[in-house]
Amino acid sequence: MHDYHIISWGLGAMGRGMARLFLEKNQGRIVGAIDTDPDKIGRDLAEIIGWPEPLALTVTDAAETVLAQKPGGMILLATSSFTREVLPQIELALKYGWDVITIAEEMSAPQVQTPELAEAIDRLAREQGRVVLGTGINPGFVLDTLVVALTAPCLSIQKIRAERVNDLSPFGPTVMATQGVGTTVDEFERGLADGTIVGHVGFPQSLHLIATALGWELDRIEEEREPIVARERRQSPYVVVEPGRVAGCRHIARGYSQGRLVLELIHPQQVQPQAEGISTGDYITIEGTPTISMQIQPEIPGGLGTIAMAVNAIPLLAKLKPGLRTMLDLPVPRAWLQRRKK
């Protein structure tokens, strides 16, 4: 029986799910709830996350006040996808002596795109004797940690190809916009150019994690984004896509070593792929000795998977040395289940 002290920082769909899942474990308490949404501030956390019992914990945007409490513990941080945006939050958390688990995609390996920020986080975490870990379903598991684990029975590897085909239908307006769902092809191209359509966030991190684990130096990485144009009408609770419009973004990342393609990660994200006979799934092929060809059908759901990866990391964090850590420093990741009562 543990008595974890957790702060839920960021109460969007992911943060709310993480708070609920943590409470279900019955292995500690949520001691703080931080969000900047005026509709949430001042309300009880139980009401926000749909927890059946009162938690006597009011959502606040006064982060520093929440963090100043003793004796500290862990923060579940679900406020943004980007290292630059979570950096001040992580620094504040570390200064007050809290470990941080974040689902910010870029934080799964912030050293790739922002090495100076990663260095600063690592230094501060070591000074404070705390751990910072980025995780999630992708990046964090399907297109990196699981890929790496599947190389364990290999004598040699020529190339790795991994593909995640998922359905965006459950997601809301923000995801629809960043994936360009419902746009014309022209609008999609303009969105890519001006950065409003981004596709998947996390490919440089996944490439980095795999290459580092395998000791490969990548001399070049490239990313490619193209519209997935609907041939049939597709519909979700948040959007209707008429034929000829964009149903999603096919995003591909490639890593080259000595000029040779060694890593290819493919992630077409779209609403209702089933409408055109496309099955969702996670597919990994390690081309080597032996070649290993894996599939998971349907794909591991992104929302549930991200919530679980973050909360399941809580009991593993004690195994890590202070500093900025990645999923590849952890012991084999695993579910953290409710104790079965005798």
Place this chain on the structure above:
Amino acid sequence: MHDYHIISWGLGAMGRGMARLFLEKNQGRIVGAIDTDPDKIGRDLAEIIGWPEPLALTVTDAAETVLAQKPGGMILLATSSFTREVLPQIELALKYGWDVITIAEEMSAPQVQTPELAEAIDRLAREQGRVVLGTGINPGFVLDTLVVALTAPCLSIQKIRAERVNDLSPFGPTVMATQGVGTTVDEFERGLADGTIVGHVGFPQSLHLIATALGWELDRIEEEREPIVARERRQSPYVVVEPGRVAGCRHIARGYSQGRLVLELIHPQQVQPQAEGISTGDYITIEGTPTISMQIQPEIPGGLGTIAMAVNAIPLLAKLKPGLRTMLDLPVPRAWLQRRKK
């Protein structure tokens, strides 16, 4: 660039493959080769393992002389499947200050069947500041480590079912005998009764590793072995199985918690399953939230996989604290590849 010092102890097919794979990494030297086979003793290791360059290393059965050299290093131990049989070898290795990686199936979690021996190994390893690790493809990966890794994105789990369907055709007379291949059904039943036919070695270990990782207390485990009777003629380099004879052993292990079946591991091992339209593969289903259904087809080859798992553990061993360790203590396992030269 590392300079690992390795002793190859046990030069059967697995031990020879491990020695070759280690040498291919070009990250150290084999400093000792131990075997008790009179046909191997006195010959150069290069000749025994088919290594193209002379190694100036003579195979010997004088284990203690080999172990007495300084400064020590790691032993790749491939002499037996059973904890009792490798125990004196491990104890001797530890006394002389060597880490041990063994593919003895029972050593993947010796605390299950021989807790007192596991305790003795753990104590001695701690005293000596050394690590002992059991690994392999199964137990060691497919039906335990990989199963555990696939639970990482789960919020809850009701039951786990994992099946490994493989082809025994590449294996020699010893495996044919212990699996009962070529026997009549009567002979198979008698073989089970008198212990000459054993099926798979390692199920109690795999059940233990999964249950421990998930915090499940198993109040009962059971194993079941039944003959796979050929309907068509099956043939391998070592055996012909006429219709009506036994082509292999279907071995099942089940783990119960609070009287409920929570873990089911299924491993039918037979020669030439394709002769009757059976595809080989590794299949894992985590029934929970979410349910995750994985397949690898064909199965990860057992021989290559075991060789790779053992050698790939070499660079990860430094991450472990002294003592008797399991695959679940390691960081996410991964291939150890030759450096790509710039």
